[in-house]
Amino acid sequence: MESMGKKKRPRLSFTPEFKAEIVELCQRGDRSIGQVAKDFDLTETAVRDWVRQAEVDAGVRDGLTSSEREELAALRRENRRLREDVDILKRATAFFAKETR
Secondary structure, three states: OHHHOOOOOOOOOOOHHHHHHHHHHHHHOOOOHHHHHHHOOOOHHHHHHHHHHHHHHOOOOOOOOHHHHHHHHHHHHHHHHHHHHHHHHHHHHHHHHHHOO
16 A cells, blocks of 8 residues: 555554544534544544444444443453463363373
8 A cells, every 4th residue: 555655654542532522523513524634633534433433322323332342342352361261271181181091
């Protein structure tokens, strides 16, 4: 993509308060999402995602709320860890079964 003249932006982290302010600016209707993104040097995609997530959290749009997303991510991490634990136990069982023969 860089050969097409687009530069990759470093991944930034924004506070929930900052995101809420940006969403509020977009929802006021004074400026378009694209203009708000440009004014704050943000990607339009990121701002659209923040607005969409705010609408889901407010119940205006269907989807997973922020808390549900956090819970899902935590459950996936736990699931991955438990699968690793099971794999280790299977290997240990096979090792000790072979040793006792």
